[in-house]
Amino acid sequence: MPTISKDDIERALEAWADHLLQGRAARGSAQLAIVGIVSHGDVLARRLVQRLTAAGCPALYGAIDITLYRDDLDLRGNRPALRSSHLPFSTDDLHLVLVDDVLSTGRTARAALEVLWEYGRPARVEMHCLADRGGRQLPIQPDYVAFDLTSAAADKVQVHLSELDGSDDITY
Amino acid sequence: MTNTYITNATWALTGEKIDLRMGHGDEPITIHRDGIALPGISKVTPAGEMQVPAGARQINAEGKILLPALFDLHATINIDGHSKRESIYRAGQAANRGGVWGMLVMPSRGFVFDNAATLDSFDDAVSQRSLATMVPAGCITEGMKGEQQAPYNTLAARGVTILSDSGNMPASLLMLHRAMKYAAEMELTFAIRGDVPCLSHNTYMHPSSTSYLLGLHGTPACAEEIGIETIIRLAKDAGVRLHVQTVSTAEGVEIIRRAKAAGMKGLTAEVALHHLLYTHENVGDYDTTFKTVPPLRESSDCAALLAGVKDGTIDCIVTDHTPCLPFAKKQDFVSAPQGMVGLDTFLPAIYTHLVKPGKLSWAEVVRACCTAPVDIVNPYDREEDVPVAAPLLLFSPDEQQLITADSLSCGTTNNPMLGSTLSGTVTLPINR
Amino acid sequence: MNPRKDLITINSLSDEDIRTILASTSAMKDIFTKSVKKVPALKGKSVLTLFYEPSTRTRSSFEVAAHRLSADVTTFTVSTSSVVKGESVHDTIDTLMSMKMDYIIVRHKNSGIPAVIARHCKAAVINAGDGAHAHPSQAFLDAFTIQEKYGDVAGRRVVIIGDILHSRVARSTSTILRRLGAQVAYMGPGPLVPPRQHTGIPRFTNWEQIFEWKPDVIYLLRVQNERIDTPFFPTADYHAAFGVTEERLRRIDDLNLSIMHPGPVNRGVEICDTAMEYRNCLINNQVENGIAARMSILYHLTPQTQCHD
Numbered sequence: 051m052p053t054i055s056k057d058d059i060e061r062a063l064e065a066w067a068d069h070l071l072q073g074r075a076a077r078g079s080a081q082l083a084i085v086g087i088v089s090h091g092d093v094l095a096r097r098l099v100q101r102l103t104a105a106g107c108p109a110l111y112g113a114i115d116i117t118l119y120r121d122d123l124d125l126r127g128n129r130p131a132l133r134s135s136h137l138p139f140s141t142d143d144l145h146l147v148l149v150d151d152v153l154s155t156g157r158t159a160r161a162a163l164e165v166l167w168e169y170g171r172p173a174r175v176e177m178h179c180l181a182d183r184g185g186r187q188l189p190i191q192p193d194y195v196a197f198d199l200t201s202a203a204a205d206k207v208q209v210h211l212s213e214l215d216g217s218d219d220i221t222y
Numbered sequence: 223m224t225n226t227y228i229t230n231a232t233w234a235l236t237g238e239k240i241d242l243r244m245g246h247g248d249e250p251i252t253i254h255r256d257g258i259a260l261p262g263i264s265k266v267t268p269a270g271e272m273q274v275p276a277g278a279r280q281i282n283a284e285g286k287i288l289l290p291a292l293f294d295l296h297a298t299i300n301i302d303g304h305s306k307r308e309s310i311y312r313a314g315q316a317a318n319r320g321g322v323w324g325m326l327v328m329p330s331r332g333f334v335f336d337n338a339a340t341l342d343s344f345d346d347a348v349s350q351r352s353l354a355t356m357v358p359a360g361c362i363t364e365g366m367k368g369e370q371q372a373p374y375n376t377l378a379a380r381g382v383t384i385l386s387d388s389g390n391m392p393a394s395l396l397m398l399h400r401a402m403k404y405a406a407e408m409e410l411t412f413a414i415r416g417d418v419p420c421l422s423h424n425t426y427m428h429p430s431s432t433s434y435l436l437g438l439h440g441t442p443a444c445a446e447e448i449g450i451e452t453i454i455r456l457a458k459d460a461g462v463r464l465h466v467q468t469v470s471t472a473e474g475v476e477i478i479r480r481a482k483a484a485g486m487k488g489l490t491a492e493v494a495l496h497h498l499l500y501t502h503e504n505v506g507d508y509d510t511t512f513k514t515v516p517p518l519r520e521s522s523d524c525a526a527l528l529a530g531v532k533d534g535t536i537d538c539i540v541t542d543h544t545p546c547l548p549f550a551k552k553q554d555f556v557s558a559p560q561g562m563v564g565l566d567t568f569l570p571a572i573y574t575h576l577v578k579p580g581k582l583s584w585a586e587v588v589r590a591c592c593t594a595p596v597d598i599v600n601p602y603d604r605e606e607d608v609p610v611a612a613p614l615l616l617f618s619p620d621e622q623q624l625i626t627a628d629s630l631s632c633g634t635t636n637n638p639m640l641g642s643t644l645s646g647t648v649t650l651p652i653n654r
Numbered sequence: 655m656n657p658r659k660d661l662i663t664i665n666s667l668s669d670e671d672i673r674t675i676l677a678s679t680s681a682m683k684d685i686f687t688k689s690v691k692k693v694p695a696l697k698g699k700s701v702l703t704l705f706y707e708p709s710t711r712t713r714s715s716f717e718v719a720a721h722r723l724s725a726d727v728t729t730f731t732v733s734t735s736s737v738v739k740g741e742s743v744h745d746t747i748d749t750l751m752s753m754k755m756d757y758i759i760v761r762h763k764n765s766g767i768p769a770v771i772a773r774h775c776k777a778a779v780i781n782a783g784d785g786a787h788a789h790p791s792q793a794f795l796d797a798f799t800i801q802e803k804y805g806d807v808a809g810r811r812v813v814i815i816g817d818i819l820h821s822r823v824a825r826s827t828s829t830i831l832r833r834l835g836a837q838v839a840y841m842g843p844g845p846l847v848p849p850r851q852h853t854g855i856p857r858f859t860n861w862e863q864i865f866e867w868k869p870d871v872i873y874l875l876r877v878q879n880e881r882i883d884t885p886f887f888p889t890a891d892y893h894a895a896f897g898v899t900e901e902r903l904r905r906i907d908d909l910n911l912s913i914m915h916p917g918p919v920n921r922g923v924e925i926c927d928t929a930m931e932y933r934n935c936l937i938n939n940q941v942e943n944g945i946a947a948r949m950s951i952l953y954h955l956t957p958q959t960q961c962h963d
Contacts, residue, residue, distance in 0.1 A: 115681060118685075118953070127657040128658075128956060129954050131655070131674055131677060132677065132678035135681070135684055164694070169688060169689070431852045435825070438765050438787075439786070507769070508765075508766040552744070553742060554767045554769075554770045556765060556785070557742070557743070
């Protein structure tokens with residue numbers, strides 16, 4: 051089973067944070083907010099915010115649970131457990147970066163956009179992800195991808211992060 | 223009629239194995255020391271000693287138990303939405319399956335036995351449709367409303383010996399006292415369930431951990447016990463025979479025991495089979511099959527009731543057969559009607575749950591279900607002008623039967639034995 | 655949590671079910687802080703409130719909860735006359751099934767009615783109070799309120815005071831609190847507190863015993879005279895004997911105990927006027943949490959109405 055190691059992820063986050071730093075000029079006056087989708091995107095978002103802050107570019111941190119906005123609640127036998135969203139600011143006029151671990155069908159991203167709009171009217175929203183495994187079902191494309199796994203037989207992409215799973219790696 | 227020979231039957235009362243000849247006998251003969259008259263039996267010998275003529279009809283009763291058929295002193299046969307004839311037919315068929323040859327039929331919505339015409343048409347329907355003897359219990363009050371006494375003289379002339387308002391205690395003790403005094407002259411027996419209606423009003427089960435859990439108001443045991451004490455004192459004062467219906471509490475048994483010990487004559491009592499077998503715990507999660515009046519109580523009450531049967535304080539075990547339509551029983555516990563049916567399964571249930579585990583002997587069963595009820599009712603054939611005597615039945619204790627909705631003949635399925643397997647099947651009449 | 659169609663009693667839930675619904679209650683409460691207090695989870699679903707007993711508070715709490723989940727809410731008015739006319743619950747169920755409702759929230763004076771409705775229809779049935787049997791949504795909001803105040807329900811001592819015999823709140827709330835590791839005691843007028851061998855819960859009959867027991871929460875029940883045909887006790891005694899008087903409030907304050915009440919409060923009966931302003935009076939928290947708890951319950955039930963057969 052191919053594996054992306056802890057070190058690979060570390061380097062990818064470094065590059066990811068660099069990319070965000072370089073976008074500073076393009077963002078102009080809009081304040082940057084990194085919003086992760088629970089339960090892995092929020093961990094990545096927190097790590098990115100820490101890196102940005104260390105590099106002298108503070109950004110707002112938020113986490114959203116999109117469960118109540120899923121379009122497949124009716125198709126499931128049971129209801130997934132809910133987690134609290136943490137978005138202690140209005141999204142009005144923010145430059146928002148939505149972060150998730152794996153991007154695939156685009157349905158999670160769609161739900162996330164719906165959540166964000168209930169907190170205000172952001173100036174711009176970008177979609178960033180750690181891994182893109184392809185299989186899009188909606189007209190949603192990422193603005194930044196750390197690992198392109200679209201060519202892999204990728205329906206088994208598993209992201210592990212030490213805060214939640216005890217170790218950092220991606221298997222696929 | 224040719225003779226039928228029954229060989230190798232085990233006589234329930236003694237355990238002896240006997241051979242019998244049925245038919246060709248003028249007089250019912252009395253077998254053994256138990257003094258039970260057996261019509262239709264012309265000869266009895268120890269097993270193996272009877273000569274069976276070649277070609278005669280012979281029933282080998284090896285492994286089967288011979289006993290008098292049962293008489294149920296408490297059956298309500300009305301089935302809502304069915305004709306009276308259908309209700310009668312169903313009850314008779316169920317009775318035969320359960321080993322019951324005759325029953326005291328309680329007045330009910332369909333059978334208001336407070337006038338001559340109703341009794342006459344009932345007797346007609348029974349003689350045409352019933353497989354079992356059915357003796358109607360006359361109403362204590364007109365329409366069982368608890369207000370005006372029914373015409374006892376008219377009822378007695380139609381053969382009524384027992385009066386009952388079917389579990390309803392008249393609210394006015396004065397009316398009841400006068401009724402008893404009036405009826406005492408006609409040698410009628412009052413069959414009443416001990417109750418104080420204002421204490422049991424709007425209650426649905428025994429006050430217990432189950433009633434707490436289900437949020438159902440409890441029927442205090444003292445309502446029944448005060449009621450029993452009350453009717454005993456009224457009957458004693460009026461000098462009338464009293465039969466206490468469906469005793470359900472340990473203290474109720476004790477009250478009757480004390481009255482009998484004090485020498486009160488004409489006092490008898492019954493327990494419903496379900497009060498010997500079940501407790502409030504059987505109600506479980508609102509199982510309406512187990513909604514009964516009086517309610518199912520504690521296991522200590524079951525034990526005291528059984529002890530009462532054994533020492534003769536409680537004279538009879540009855541079914542308190544009460545058909546309820548499945549639709550009605552599917553309602554919530556508060557709205558659902560009370561009662562269970564038990565005729566179909568009476569003897570097999572008694573055998574499975576009481577005789578087989580050694581809680582009651584066959585002799586005790588015969589006393590409580592055969593001889594004592596007959597003594598209380600004295601069923602009488604007015605056309606032939608003779609007492610009606612109990613037939614015999616054969617019971618096959620080793621045959622198992624699964625009780626299903628289809629196997630019940632009584633017309634409704636509110637039988638607590640539904641889904642369980644009972645030991646024993648009944649052959650009644652014996653030469654069927 | 656395993657798929658579950660109905661919520662009839664706390665007893666029917668697993669420990670996991672209880673914890674999941676409580677956890678989601680917290681997430682639901684966060685929704686209130688947004689400018690848009692609404693999520694699309696139950697969009698297109700229909701919720702029916704079927705109240706055979708009047709209750710403005712519980713009914714509107716459920717209605718607000720359903721609206722916040724984007725469901726459509728219909729109020730089925732059961733006139734007392736049709737009940738008197740003897741319309742059976744089965745007839746009502748048939749009517750409801752034809753209406754293709756997804757959720758039915760039912761309150762009835764008879765214990766056990768919601769279970770009968772649940773058995774016979776595909777909609778998810780939520781018991782909003784049946785007789786003296788159960789009131790599970792109240793239990794969840796109570797448990798959540800205590801958890802919010804103390805961090806954890808486990809280890810807390812809660813005394814429930816009042817008419818225990820007729821109270822579905824006492825039954826459901828004591829059950830959930832004990833399942834979550836709290837200790838519960840009952841106190842009230844003698845005839846209204848069932849014996850411990852029936853309830854498994856310690857039974858007190860005066861305040862001294864309560865203070866000795868050292869509770870964290872004083873939970874007062876409403877004195878419901880309307881349900882009692884023959885009086886159980888002299889009501890004139892109630893406040894002095896069992897209520898939170900000014901004097902008892904001072905002791906409650908000294909001991910830093912919380913006060914809860916399912917509402918509506920009879921001031922001067924269960925509770926003195928000033929107790930409503932007491933710093934540890936959690937009654938308003940209960941109302942607010944009621945909406946979140948009911949959202950969580952609605953969210954976690956799965957009607958079988960979308961299955962085709």
